[in-house]
Amino acid sequence: MPGDRPTCGSLLAAESSRPAGRLPLARWTLPSLSPARTPAKVISFLAAVLHKKGTREDIENNMPEFLLKSMKKDPSSTARKMFLIVAPLSVLYNWKDELDTWGYFRVIVLHGSKKDSELIRLKQKRCEIALTTYETLRLCLEELNSLEWSAVIVDEAHRIKNPKARVTEVMKAVKCKVRIGLTGTILQNNMKELWCVMDWAVPGLLGSRIHFKKQFSDPVEHGQRHTATKRELATGRKAMHRLAKKMSGWFLRRTKTLIKGQLPKKEDRMVYCSLTDFQKAVYQTVLETEDVALILTSSQPCTCGSGQKRRKCCYKTNSQGDTVKTLCLSYLTVLQKVANHVALLQAASTSKHQETLTKRICSQVFSRFPDFVQKSKDAAFETLSDPKYSGKMKVLQQLLNHFRKHRDKVLLFSFSTKLLDVLQQYCMASGLDYRRLDGSTKSEERLKIVKEFNSSQDVNICLVSTM
Template sequence: TVGSRTVPSSSSSGAARLLPLARWIPLPRSPTRKTPAKVISFLAAVLHKKGTREDIENNMPEFLLRSIKKATPASAPKKMFLIVAPLSVLYNWKDELETWGYFKVIILHGNKKDNGLIRLKQRKCEIVLTTYETLRLCLHELNSLEWSAVIVDEAHRIKNPKARVTEVMRALKCSVHIGLTGTILQNNMKELWCVMDWAVPGLLGSRSYFKKQFSDPVEHGQRHTATKRELATGRKAMRRLAEKMSGWFLRRTKTLIKDQLPKKEDRMVYCSLTEFQKAVYQTVLDTEDVTVVLESSQPCTCGSGRKRRSCCHKTNSYGETVKSLCLSYLTVLRKIANHVALLQVAGTSKNQETLTKRICDQVFSRFPDFVQKSKDAAFETLSDPKYSGKMKVLQQLLNHFRKTRDKVLLFSFSTKLLDVLQQYCMASGLDYRRLDGSTKSEDRLKIVKEFNNTQDVNICLVSTM
């Protein structure tokens, strides 16, 4: 599903303006992590790399170089490039650079950044890798150096003109800006303007000019109520916009490399609830709160003719509104459908936590056995597939893939569920790896490599967050 984030983040301009622009403007869509390789080949070219031993020799310190090569070319001003990337892919960049060429790279991040700054002030490198955060912290120092180009990965972060990150990126002194993104920018004109104005300042004019000339006409033309004239003006504006940007965008879709990728097969497996889940689910449906929600559309008992939820039964006995109850209970039911253990996770807000506790108290009073097991911290018992229909299916799948020695990436939105799955792996003697938000960025690559290269490691648990 990479690259399918087509919903614009601003909802103010209506839903109708989603798709058409994509047809007109050849914007970048590079959903694979092939992007580093393309940037690296560009860097290799402009740094005159040859891909041979000579590159390594040329990377040696100046004095050594002079002893080897009698005639050192009159030292041309050395080019230096800055790559800004989210921390999550910083070491991936380093790894790719090492894979594809011989570059002198400095990582500017974390507690070693002062050391890095000293080295790069002496221009002892060709490529500096850093994060958005470190760039902000070291902006002054980085601005005192001359950069041949700055390459920004996940450039869609520069989408809000007022955001700190945009201010910092604008304040960085460099005349060549290259932005990479896998997000479809053209779905939101305001964001598109902001990213483009950073990459090629002034290309699309000022914000108000852009609004008047492009985004307003395009948006008006896409309304359901648009007149023929508005439609025509909108299309014209889109064409002009596409023309203006055509020299500055390189769009890469997956179809270009389709023949190089293995065939993909998507299968949806529906898993039914276990008896235990069904019992818990029913208990929740039977609660007073859910009854309040379910009856909320019925005519009120007072005979006013209005619906219960907008008359005498606006809230439950705790004063919680039907609307908030509805959302809370949808979440609760979804958790039960995944794994009952998820119910015991602390909610995101204080309110939710109180609610969850109340529900747990009500529900689990009927399942003392389950509660006792949770209390005993006998967490592994929770990883028993009998508590979750999905786990039952998963167990069979994993057994199958184990036999065929296939590698399995197991994703979950919930790290709590990953905990359960991890327990399951341990209990079943499966060698696994795990990646989530708490995995240190420098460890990530190691984990990925171990997963890819170790024969006995066949499962990697990954949090989608």
């Protein structure tokens, strides 16, 4: 990030996307309680270059020109620089919120239905900062390129990692020399991606792709092979050194250790949950199916006496024509679901084939548990949220009771939205006030939910999909 000299492009990489932290720029001192992370660093930078003072004066300076004149202020002193911030939609309103929290900026959000009217305001230069998404940038590229930007700041810049991708083409077409990229992804692990992002931020810094491959990525990668000779090792190290030197003026890495003292202590615990009796019974039933028998005996010599393995001779497929290999993968998924929560068997699968297969397995397995099938039909998920159906739920129930007593806040993550449905049902049944964030939550809603969760005494649990 720029200190005293003007930049034209840089990359700010932060470990673990958004650590909390104190801000590095002296001119604009923000409280150390700052909840914010990488955006806060950018915001303090913007405040500095826009000569913000953090006082009432900023608000006055933000007034329309004619009012400034009437106050005998020189409007030209506020002749504005304009900055463009591009962020994924999921964090767009976070940016707006952070900007509003930490300073008096004139911000325009360029997104959605109000896009066209906001573009007009933008062309009249009635803002200091324009916030937009990758998608809107693509749609309005020409209009945005007709304006003069002091800098463009791109959040989650690792999206610009593929030279051939549309998003890269669009980002490279943005007419602005000062480009700042932010990312929480470690780019150094993939040289090709690193080149692509750096070539966007500082065009030409690392040379052409071919040059880069020859000079840096090949030697480094050869040096990393475990069969590398001493010579290759040395060449690799030298190349790495040269690369680090080349990037040092443009690449700023911030790791968690910098702010370690300000973060609450973290404790990781892994809890093993045993299956409930119901799960064990279902698991056992799956194991007893003909398909699983076919899989388990597939390496044995064939019964026909050919001397071949069964799976390569007379027992290549089951009666439905599924091969042993397909079945093997499918049944692993099925068992995994049973171990998590039997209700997951009813969730839609990724492929049509898998779904038909799961349905067949379900009808086979559940014919032994008519009680469960009837219940899940009658009351949808209500019965399924009963912890007796899942060992994990039993453990979770105890944990939640514990946290509830201590009025702790709980974020509950799951990979599966189906499982979130079950958990949601459980929360309702137990009278817990909860919130939920998943792929279907609207971006405007997200911030509201997060704020409610953070500020309300009553909302102690938030269900979050990791997808």
